[in-house]
Amino acid sequence: MTARKDWDTYFMDIAYMASTRSRCNRRHVGAVLVQGKKLLGTAYNGAPSGVPDCSEAGCMLVEEIELVPAEGKEQVVKKQRCIRTIHAEQNLLLFTDREDREGSVVYVTDQPCWTCANMLANSGISEIVYHRAYPKDHDKVSALMEQKKLTFRQLEKYEPPASTISEVTN
Numbered sequence: 001m002t003a004r005k006d007w008d009t010y011f012m013d014i015a016y017m018a019s020t021r022s023r024c025n026r027r028h029v030g031a032v033l034v035q036g037k038k039l040l041g042t043a044y045n046g047a048p049s050g051v052p053d054c055s056e057a058g059c060m061l062v063e064e065i066e067l068v069p070a071e072g073k074e075q076v077v078k079k080q081r082c083i084r085t086i087h088a089e090q091n092l093l094l095f096t097d098r099e100d101r102e103g104s105v106v107y108v109t110d111q112p113c114w115t116c117a118n119m120l121a122n123s124g125i126s127e128i129v130y131h132r133a134y135p136k137d138h139d140k141v142s143a144l145m146e147q148k149k150l151t152f153r154q155l156e157k158y159e160p161p162a163s164t165i166s167e168v169t170n
């Protein structure tokens with residue numbers, strides 16, 4: 001018999017399961033909302049329902065300029081991002097009630113981007129647990145979590161179920 005999963009592993013596994021529903025080939029993100037030990041909702045990144053998704057219509061790419069620290073200086077790097085999808089965290093907020101969210105925990109496969117973090121900070125939740133790092137927005141998101149007194153933590157030793165990981169292009 002394998003060891004019983006702890007709650008962090010259990011809920012992060014469910015977030016990874018949700019991420020497999022994503023049809024955006026650039027990023028599969030899943031998120032779940034937990035109150036106490038109760039699962040209140042699951043979501044993934046995707047186009048609005050009834051609208052062609054990335055697998056049908058292709059990703060909707062925009063080019064962005066990012067400042068990346070390199071050798072003590074900031075370097076300008078061009079990056080592409082898909083904007084067709086509603087992010088998993090935002091879908092999670094669309095599909096859950098404010099009342100239920102008070103004091104709840106969000107488990108999300110990837111560290112939230114700035115916009116999602118900003119929305120989560122105003123959504124009633126009290127904690128965000130993530131697995132994969134997203135260095136681009138890390139500093140400003142951490143500072144926001146600090147200001148809002150939200151618990152913000154990464155599961156560093158966590159291993160997602162192999163069946164939930166698929167190839168994505170970046």
Ligand SMILES: [Zn+2]
Nearest residue numbers: 024054059082
């Ligand atoms: Zn896409």
Ligand SMILES: [Zn+2]
Nearest residue numbers: 087112113116
């Ligand atoms: Zn986001």
